[in-house]
Amino acid sequence: MTARxxxxxxxxxxxxxxTLFAAxxxxxxxxxxxRSLLIRDPGWIERIGxxxxxxxxxxxxxxxxxxxxxxxxxxxxSFIRASLAMPGDGALERLLAERVVLSWLALALAEIKRxxxxxxxxxxxxxxxxxxxxxxxxxxxxxxxxxxxxVRRLRVPSVQINFGEQQVNQVxx
Amino acid sequence: MAxxxxxxxxxxxxxxxxxxxxxxxxxxxxxxxxxxxxTLDAEKRAARAADRAQxxxxxxxxxAVEAALDALGESLNRALVLALGAEGYHHHRGQWRRxxxx
Numbered sequence: 001m002t003a004r005x006x007x008x009x010x011x012x013x014x015x016x017x018x019t020l021f022a023a024x025x026x027x028x029x030x031x032x033x034x035r036s037l038l039i040r041d042p043g044w045i046e047r048i049g050x051x052x053x054x055x056x057x058x059x060x061x062x063x064x065x066x067x068x069x070x071x072x073x074x075x076x077x078s079f080i081r082a083s084l085a086m087p088g089d090g091a092l093e094r095l096l097a098e099r100v101v102l103s104w105l106a107l108a109l110a111e112i113k114r115x116x117x118x119x120x121x122x123x124x125x126x127x128x129x130x131x132x133x134x135x136x137x138x139x140x141x142x143x144x145x146x147x148x149x150x151v152r153r154l155r156v157p158s159v160q161i162n163f164g165e166q167q168v169n170q171v172x173x
Numbered sequence: 174m175a176x177x178x179x180x181x182x183x184x185x186x187x188x189x190x191x192x193x194x195x196x197x198x199x200x201x202x203x204x205x206x207x208x209x210x211x212t213l214d215a216e217k218r219a220a221r222a223a224d225r226a227q228x229x230x231x232x233x234x235x236x237a238v239e240a241a242l243d244a245l246g247e248s249l250n251r252a253l254v255l256a257l258g259a260e261g262y263h264h265h266r267g268q269w270r271r272x273x274x275x
Contacts, residue, residue: 055244061237106238106242
């Protein structure tokens, strides 16, 4: 995992400082204090870094090129993020769309790396490793896409039409 | 790879290789040619070590990506179950169904 810079706002209490510092050093017994700090002030979740931000950093950490290459990938990810957004999206849809973007990005980069390794004539063990990695990311991408599609489909407003007393038809618009 | 001290005082460059499960020592020579061979061998060893280090680094990054995506996926799956459950859906054999009572 790549290192993250934590911006601590002015007015942070001494106790919170100590908790954050101890948690950053994996000091035994600070996990509970850290949990209560996150419950008391959820703003810290954003500051410390969400799971999506951590995944994004890990993915971009695998790019071994110039800033030009990295920024092109970032722009591509932003474009896909924007194209997946729909009016009226809630927090869940936004997070699911983010997962689709990240898993697509990880898959695309892994496929390029696998192709690079094949060109270099890597060993059979290496070929198996990259095949397994690409296959796993491909499954991740499909699961992420399916979850987003499911939520989008289920959350579409529905109209219920009743005929008579018994018959009930539901029509999704 | 080693320089061997000979009885008459000269240094002799040798390479050890594994052939058919046995270590075989190959005598390269002495003097300028041996020094050149030793330099080239050292460069090859350094390149192989750098290549190995790069592979280890690459695999560490790959595992970090997989772990981060797993953590994100697991937490989102939990959120999905909670959110759709609150809206009256339940998961049945891989499908989301709306409860008849809702």
